[in-house]
Amino acid sequence: MQLIQETPDLSAYLAADEAIDHHHPLVRGTAARLAAGVADSYEYARAAFEFVRDGIPHSQDSGDLRVTWRASDVLERRTGICYAKAHALAALLRAEDIPTALCYQNLGVLHGLVAVRFNGAWHRQDPRGNKPGVDARFSLDGERLAFTPDPASNEMDYPVLYAAPHPVVLNALRAASDRPHLWRTLPTAL
Template identity: 75%
Template structure:
């Protein structure tokens, strides 16, 4: 899928902000530890992806009621939903000067509605490649790939699912608003946006 950069300036996809706070010590320490075992930027990106996917449980899967949204909090508390884990992965990639953006899917929620799912896109060889760091579970097998997408879900347009083509340098305002407002994960689950 070809992504449309919301901000045409590539440096925006390397920037730090309140959410993708890659200058925070916990992000820098985690990035340094992962980079020490990587031979090049590709290996580092894969290691960062696998770390976020595997070492930080998706809070719904683990039953953790805490809601995180800032990358440094996701890494220090070791919990997050797909959006938060995407923020953490983007921060780790940007910490090593690898452009990373945020993108989204609209998926069926199993109750007749839809919810937005968060992804990361990483830039290598002049192209954006979407990655899903949500965390694998029974029936989900997402993997880091620059040669064809290996996402957790492929949207089914027959049930109103879709891939949003936009690539954001910062979290979508609707996503960030629900994360910030949620006192716990059950509340967040009830307030997730169904469309962007």
């Protein structure tokens, strides 16, 4: 799949914003702990990915009713759906100067993931969290995502790499009083 940058300026993929608040002390502290003892940025990116994938349960899988959207809140509350977990991973990676974009799939509803830039190319990663039938892995050598869209069901990968969360995603997260409400109002398209 050909990925299309929203902006050619890589600094946009290192920036902090309201959702990817990588200057927050909790994000910085978590990044520092994950960076301790790793040899390089690739090992750090893998460690951050595995921390978010495995250490922060997907709220639908765990039954947690809380809705998080800001990276620091995801890390503090240890819960989030795919979008929120993508925001947390983006913040952790950007905290260590790894360009990170947000990207989406349409699987009947929007699914959120990230893309990291290594060796002059973007590589999509899905920190959603594994469960039976889902085995996402950190990889720069071929994608190991949680889901593969089914074109026969009108599912698709959106090719655009966003520097900030898409407004339709952020609006849905902010408006949800709890996860059941969010589930009823998940965006179905960008």
